[in-house]
Amino acid sequence: xxxxxxxxxxxxxxxxxxxxxxxxxxxxxxxxxxxxxxxxxxxxxxxxxxxxxxxxxxxxxxxxxxxxxxxxxxxxxxxxxxxxxxxxxxxxxxxxxxxxxxxxxxxxxxxxxxxxxxxxxxxxxxxxxxxxxxxxxxxxxxxxxxxxxxxxxxxxxx
Numbered sequence: 001x002x003x004x005x006x007x008x009x010x011x012x013x014x015x016x017x018x019x020x021x022x023x024x025x026x027x028x029x030x031x032x033x034x035x036x037x038x039x040x041x042x043x044x045x046x047x048x049x050x051x052x053x054x055x056x057x058x059x060x061x062x063x064x065x066x067x068x069x070x071x072x073x074x075x076x077x078x079x080x081x082x083x084x085x086x087x088x089x090x091x092x093x094x095x096x097x098x099x100x101x102x103x104x105x106x107x108x109x110x111x112x113x114x115x116x117x118x119x120x121x122x123x124x125x126x127x128x129x130x131x132x133x134x135x136x137x138x139x140x141x142x143x144x145x146x147x148x149x150x151x152x153x154x155x156x157x158x
Contacts, residue, residue: 007074007107010065011043014105016053021101022094023057031095038084039102042077043069074106079116086120086139096143100150110148117144 018039022032040050049066056063069077085091085099103113117140124136 007069007071009069009074009105010067011045011069012049012053012064012066014069014102015040015043015045015050015066016057016063017105018098018101019050019053020057021097025094029092029094031090031092032098035081035084035095035098039077039081039098042080075108075112075116078102078106078108079120082116083120086136086143091139091143091146096146097150099143100147100154103147103151104154113144113148113151 015036019036022028022036028036036050045066053063055061081102082099085095102108108116121137121140
């Protein structure tokens with residue numbers, strides 16, 4: 001499977017998919033909330049868009065996909081969300097599902113996923129204190145397999 005050269009996803013649509021997944025079990029954990037807040041920022045949603053998305057999901061109303069996201073930006077968003085997942089959550093199943101969903105929504109294949117993880121690993125010492133680096137690297141290794149497993153389930157369902 002070759003690298004994707006184009007994706008067609010909208011900012012609001014990606015956020016709506018993430019919120020819908022997070023709400024599937026009827027509650028939002030603190031980690032899921034942190035991930036959704038980070039996602040709304042990395043997607044550069046307008047201040048009122050996250051609430052509009054939530055309201056549309058709850059009421060069952062349709063909402064547009066929003067501005068299309070460039071391929072390079074999807075990779076940057078994914079890397080930032082993977083970093084947030086590793087540093088600011090307890091890596092629960094719901095949070096893993098959100099990261100796997102983004103990987104699916106952005107059409108990130110195994111090779112790109114590994115490249116993004118390697119890039120994150122190289123930049124790790126700039127992001128966190130050196131004593132935390134090894135713990136984060138272990139989390140990254142552990143999470144790679146969990147994300148890939150759920151990503152494969154997304155592919156099978158579609």
